[in-house]
């Protein structure tokens with residue numbers, strides 16, 4: 001491994017690809033299935049540790065924060081090559097890709113202190129934005145942070161916090177202004193979950209997974225040094241973050257979805273080879289799904305390049321998000337339709353994983369901002385269409 005990889009993306013890709021194919025220590029992650037979310041996150045965190053030890057997942061992150069330099073394209077190549085090698089993209093990378101960029105940019109000292117442990121898989125973070133009365137309309141959030149000397153005192157609740165039940169830290173959007181201040185009165189702050197006054201309750205999903213949590217703050221005291229950016233800058237930082245939550249997330253999800261599509265194809269081929277049959281138009285539907293994922297990937301590649309060049313993608317990231325939601329739902333509906341009765345009744349780990357992912361894919365047009373809201377953002381801020389009259 002040499003630092004020339006930070007400056008030379010092609011040599012990084014070539015060396016990474018060769019290593020992923022050859023490295024026997026990674027092989028076990030190709031075939032593992034997990035009974036619980038907690039097990040999956042912990043084992044994927046161990047994969048991050050291995051990738052960190054070998055240096056590969058440090059590219060694309062600042063040197064001062066435990067990275068090895070390079071930019072968003074290095075991270076995109078890592079996700080791409082992991083998926084192409086039949087390896088999962090470690091689950092904690094999903095939130096790292098959302099939270100790492102704003103923390104690195106607006107709180108470099110916090111990134112220097114905590115990001116290396118995240119990259120090593122020793123800790124991971126959750127994103128505390130949504131609340132019971134504030135999801136699509138984030139500017140109405142109520143979770144309050146009151147300044148008290150060198151600290152903030154947090155009170156209120158967050159909801160739907162992904163990985164919230166197991167995360168070490170939460171990056172929260174909180175109200176530091178008056179209740180009426182809307183987006184102007186918001187700040188972003190990093191909270192350790194073991195702070196007295198912070199409690200968490202896992203939310204069991206339809207699949208049975210404890211992927212999400214509710215988080216409660218009951219006068220939790222958090223040092224002001226944990227602010228990300230300045231007080232009152234929360235909305236601007238959230239907008240910066242959403243580019244990553246929508247666009248980089250779309251790239252990594254597309255890479256992983258293509259891996260799963262290949263696995264579905266192989267499963268169906270095995271069935272055919274054993275004399276089984278497939279539902280009508282199976283090949284055509286596989287082809288349609290592939291085209292949908294490749295369309296997303298083409299769009300997403302352009303967005304990743306823009307982010308790497310330091311451009312503000314802003315509302316255009318909603319296009320990537322809408323394409324991703326549709327493609328993920330199409331893939332998992334396809335698995336349900338083509339696996340047929342096996343999808344419902346088979347209890348092998350392979351089929352159970354398809355079922356669990358099908359359930360999760362129902363949220364693909366909700367998490368990170370609902371599809372309806374994304375389309376409105378595209379209409380208003382990308383296409384500049386006239387506003388609809390409201391009744």
Ligand SMILES: Cc1cc2nc3c(=O)[nH]c(=O)nc-3n(C[C@H](O)[C@H](O)[C@H](O)COP(=O)(O)OP(=O)(O)OC[C@H]3O[C@@H](n4cnc5c(N)ncnc54)[C@H](O)[C@@H]3O)c2cc1C
Pocket residue numbers: 126127128129130131132133134135136137159160161162163212363366367368369370371372373376
């Ligand atoms: C699996 C999953 C993981 C999540 N992870 C996180 C996380 O880690 N951190 C976090 O903070 N949040 C997370 N969320 C929450 C997610 O961001 C919100 O669910 C989402 O923004 C929608 O907000 P809401 O649930 O409050 O729905 P609401 O805002 O109440 O919306 C309800 C419905 O009304 C529609 N709607 C609302 N406003 C409009 C409008 N102006 N125009 C048209 N239609 C509208 C929506 O499209 C939706 O269909 C997650 C959600 C899910 C499902």
